[in-house]
Amino acid sequence: MQFLSRWESQRLSTTTRGIPLVDGLATEDIGNQRWSPAHGDLALPALTFDETAFAANRDLFLRWCASAGVTVAPHAKTPMSPELAHSLRAAGAWGTTVASIQQAAVLLASGERRLLLANEIGGLAAGRRLGAVLSAYPQTEFHAFADSPAAVAALAEAARVADRRELSVLVELGAGRAGARDRAAIEATMAAVLAADRLVLGGVATYEGAVATADAGETIRAISALMERTIEAFALVRTAAPHLPLIISAGGSAYFDVVARALAPIAQADGNATVLLRSGALFFADHGIYARAFAEIDRRGGLIIDGAQHSAAGSFRPALTLWAEVLSRPEAGLAIAGFGMRDASFDQGLPVPLRVFRDGVEQQELAETLSVTRLNDQHAFLSVVSGSALAVGDVIAFGISHPCTCLDRWRVIFGLDAAGVVTRALPTRFG
Structure with a gap:
């Protein structure tokens, strides 16, 4: 196990949200403390993830991928945790997706050696930065996106600086x-790729989530049209690179079932192509945007795994919980909890009260009397029904919507076992 330096341990234990004010505790020792957020052992607010739920989501999705004839490179931008990236790869993921040069540097430094940079990187200066990163890892299998000759030129510069014999480009x-x-x-x-030294055509890529709308039917039509364009582009690339193994990559996001139905038969017919999804947030699921997405998948027929139908909404389990304490009951119908926009995602819906604890004992049905109405920097405003027994000091567990924009607010997240006890602390590497 990798221990932090004493300075890093001190910094983690005294200034990081969630860590009680203990002196000199290495992250590897946190799982031995038997902390429980429900008992108020953590310095609240704190963000935890259910280890069992995360593993179940991982295994479920990897089983579905195998059955659907696709693979996945989970997007590291969701947690930016090398430990979780390693665990997903060890469980059977193809590799890891990143969105920037900085993220690539973090994952490469942590030992990942198969990366998909699912983005254009910028101009020639960015190409030199990427090349400097890749030069330290000559054995890395690396693929990147380009959508113009200018983007190709930047990748050619990266290959030159890194002195790589070839760098794979997905159109x-x-x-x-x-x-x-x-x-x-x-x-x-x-x-531009074919004319460049050191570059090879690696396949095609797209992101179906960008064409989603509020109308489910319109969204499916738009994604289907995008899949047709992707298939046409793949045929062009295959003609230009008749013998190379190629990748067909899509985001996965909330529409992985639609993507797989369209693209998996193309890869199978080709015989030398791989459909590579980039799904990341669904391994955490949530109580908002992904809960709604899974319900939509069920309306489209659910998850088909080895011929059997499974409910997506009933199978994926939310893994993230935000814990906060009631700070004030200043007036009837209002409670102030100790978290805000600096702690929780709110772009796809406000947090949802799930459970309430007092001195470690759950207060049955009390969460049903609450709803979050708005956030400011460090306070959550809760509407409280008349007669609710909610009190100052009560600890509330909240579900969140949109894991990506919640996790990036935290430098450390805490794993919980089935009993709600902290198993480990995972530093995030958002920079």
């Missing part, structure tokens, strides 16, 4: 975000 097409918009842009990007 990105898309709508609503980055990505070549038409056949001419795709062909120009391909031509």
Whole structure:
């Protein structure tokens, strides 16, 4: 196990949210303390993840991938935890996805050696930065996106600086975000790759979440159209690279079932191609945007694993919990809890009260009397029904919506076992 230096341990134990004010405790020793957020042992607010739920989500999705004929490189940007990235790869993931040069540097330094950089990197200066990173890891299998000749030039510069014999480029097409918009842009990007030294065509990529709308039917039509464009682009790349193994990559996001149905038969018919999803947040699930997404998957037929139908909503389990204490009951119908926009995601819905504890004892049904109405920097405003027994000092467990924008607020998250006891502390590496 890797121990932090004494300075890092001190910093972690005295200034990091969630860590009680203990002196000189290494992160590897935190799991031995038997802390329980329900008992108020952590310095609240704190963010925890259910180890059992995370493992169950991981195993479920990897089983579904195998049955659907696709693979996954989980997106590291969700937790930016090398430990969790390693665990997903060890369980059978293809590799790891990153969104930036900085994220690539973190994952490479942690030992990952198969990366997909699912983004354009910028111009020539960015290419030099990427090349400097890759030069330290010559054995890394590395793939990156490009949607224009300028993006290709940046990757060629990275390959030159890194002195790599070849760097794999996936031609990105898309709508609503980055990505070549038409056949001419795709062909120009391909031509730039073929003309560049040290670059090879590695396949095609897209992100279906960018075309989603509030209308479910319209969203499926837009994604289906994007999949058709992706298949057409893949055919162009295959013609230009007839013998190379190729990747067809899509985000996965909330529409992994739609993506797999469209792309898996293409890869199977090709015989030398892999459908690579980049799903990351679904391993954590949530009580908001992903809960709604799983319900939509069930309306589309659910998860089909080895011919058997499973409910996505009933199978994926929310793994993240935000813990906070009631600070004030200043007036009837109002409670102030000790967390705010600095601690929780709110872009896809406010946190949801799940359970309430007093001196470590759950107060049955008390959470049903509460709802979060708004947040400011460090306070949550809770509407409280008349007659609620909620009191100052009560500890509330909240479910969150959108794991990505919650996890990036935390430098340390805590694993919990089935009894709600802290098993470990995982530092995040958002920078």
